Amino acid sequence: MRSRCLVVSFASPRTRTPSFAIALLSLALAVAHGPRALAEGPFTLTSTSLRDGGTVDAAQVFDQDDCKGSNRSPQLSWHDAPQGTRSFAVTIFDPDAPGPGWWHWAVAQIPANIDRLPENASASGYVKKIGAVEGRNDFDIDGYGGPCPPAGKAHRYVVTVYALNTTDLRLAQGRPALMFDHEIGTATLGSARIVVNYGR
Missing domain, CATH: 3.90.280.10 (PEBP-like)
Known part of the structure; x- marks a missing residue:
């Protein structure tokens, strides 16, 4: 099964927030672990x-x-x-x-x-x-x-x-x-x- 690549663009240090980073990390994990479920x-x-x-x-x-x-x-x-x-x-x-x-x-x-x-x-x-x-x-x-x-x-x-x-x-x-x-x-x-x- 072809793997997926997630490209994330972070905001500058001044505008970045902890909650934003957590949301992006959650998204990355979902994409990394999700292809098998999505394929069925x-x-x-x-x-x-x-x-x-x-x-x-x-x-x-x-x-x-x-x-x-x-x-x-x-x-x-x-x-x-x-x-x-x-x-x-x-x-x-x-x-x-x-x-x-x-x-x-x-x-x-x-x-x-x-x-x-x-x-x-x-x-x-x-x-x-x-x-x-x-x-x-x-x-x-x-x-x-x-x-x-x-x-x-x-x-x-x-x-x-x-x-x-x-x-x-x-x-x-x-x-x-x-x-x-x-x-x-x-x-x-x-x-x-x-x-x-x-x-x-």
Whole structure:
């Protein structure tokens, strides 16, 4: 990263004041230590499968009972993770489901050098290939289970990527998604999310 050079022009000895000198010193220190912070953008999540505030397509909808989607986990990309990130996790949660809500997907131990998941990463085996683990969703299935709300008002689906300060949450494949959520919360440096909607 290119360093910055601060040029300071001091007033003559008669007009200089202690407070003026202190202000200039503070400015110099801020410039000297600030480039890394200024260079980072906000931690963000994007998707080619989902649009923030939009409606879930049939490709991502669940494929059992009276839900007739393709149950493909969405493509996700994230950018500008916080410093110190050692791994990532992803969850999809429906806060509008009856009771405590509904877990649709929980993935942990995504390596820090990965900044995206392709569409259908869950069923295709890509998640396992990169060494990540998936929780058991509330359909009682390991991996991704798409939206399938009761008929009526549309539900919100909160898709979140977490930057974590550890490479190992000590979570095994198939443990409940709620357990994944708890362990993710103990190691989160930052998170980014999009919210989508689906109703029948």
